[in-house]
Amino acid sequence: MSGGHTAAMNKHPLDRALALAHSDLRVGQFTGATSPDYWNMVGPFGGTTAAVMLQAVLRHPDLLGEPVALTVNYAAAVLEGEFELVAVPIRTNRSTQHWTVQMSQAGPDGKLHVTTTGTVFTAVRRETWGTSDLPMPEVPRPEAVERLSIGPARAAWLQQYEMRPILGLLPAEWNGSGDASETRMWVRDAEPRPLDFAALAALSDAFFPRVWLRRATPVPIGTVSITTYFHVDSALLAEIGHGFLLGRATGQQFRNGYFDQAAQLWSEAGVLLATSNQIVYFKE
């Protein structure tokens, strides 16, 4: 929990954000709390919310296999403080499992209200034929790219990532003259931590809103739904450790208050680790 100091303070900020207490009353029911380390402008960083939804499944005693697909829907604002998570294995097959997850918070009336819904698919994966039809773009090595310097901004979560932007991180000037929506950046946790599925779920959301870049205008936005597919297993993630990932994000369609973003994350060695799509509300 964010409040439980001493021992917790030695943990990585992401591990503090992911800390959950399992209920004695109901299997798959957890309590946790939003993390000040990953605070965004008006609520928690959506990547951390996605990661903690996944974490409820990963902590469930009946878990089978490892994550393959994660969808998280941001139904209402998550407020600072405690939340409850319930992860339910809806269907368990021989080597696959389908989950629903919900996050709730107590409202002013004291009752729990759902803030976030999600579905997770986990599987025991076997070695098969494989290939990639989405090669990593040719980019300079991370050491050759300057690290983004982030001042004491309002968005604490940005401090948790080391970002080395190659292309289109943010507009050069907020002058309404944007003409492209692609970002390429090297990225990893600012404080070293071995890569795992929860970290990868969070990183899949670590791109600035495409509409800001595309229009060079900082309109109000909010992610509505994100879906991430994991293409590797935990052993491969562990090998990557604290290595850089290449993140690429593009906007596809912007219309009538919503746009979609397609994102990919490769290891420095060029392995496609995750593909992620989200749909985002924007104003005006």
Add this chain to the structure above:
Amino acid sequence: MSGGHTAAMNKHPLDRALALAHSDLRVGQFTGATSPDYWNMVGPFGGTTAAVMLQAVLRHPDLLGEPVALTVNYAAAVLEGEFELVAVPIRTNRSTQHWTVQMSQAGPDGKLHVTTTGTVFTAVRRETWGTSDLPMPEVPRPEAVERLSIGPARAAWLQQYEMRPILGLLPAEWNGSGDASETRMWVRDAEPRPLDFAALAALSDAFFPRVWLRRATPVPIGTVSITTYFHVDSALLAEIGHGFLLGRATGQQFRNGYFDQAAQLWSEAGVLLATSNQIVYFKE
């Protein structure tokens, strides 16, 4: 229902597949049945299942707005016959609504078992700035492309679509020599029907499995989860009517039993109507 002939027989096959009866006992609870018209090799065409999940939301008396995002998880085989759908508006905001949907079927024990889970996001959309960063590929007009001739195959659903393949529909020979995973095709309902969200949800799944094309090998497959984003409103869909859509699908990563597919559907005029992603199991 598929059994309720006479009047139903005059309906379009998709409308028969989408026919639902609303329960008197519980708001948002419906019964329906799998359609022989959209039967696939060992179960219903997944596109129809996605469409019928969406339809439960569209038929719900409390619906606010129109669909923006749909995720459907194929948790278990859907058997021939009746199913139950439950659509729940989890959160209703001023102009947006988040839904969960579940499909269930009676098992041999007489109890209902969940076969399919889903989430839907609907919204009242307003006119805003907009643009597309994913232009339609340059392709010959539909009239210049030969229609795929589909014999009396085992897969009835194929008969329901007029497909005019431009690129990579299926391998020329099943000889294990595939080297690309991109399909481009003109597609629409074989029997004329005005385009709507349910039809678009089904069309988003109307591509042959990427792994068959990529490997030129017909291995067993099954979609695990599909997420479709709708970029237009019902008025624009109605304008398209029975016009052709250009469908494009690519495989991205194939590894250890799963691959993902990114798909797009444009109107003939080049408007990007929907972007869709799915993750698919494959054997070996």
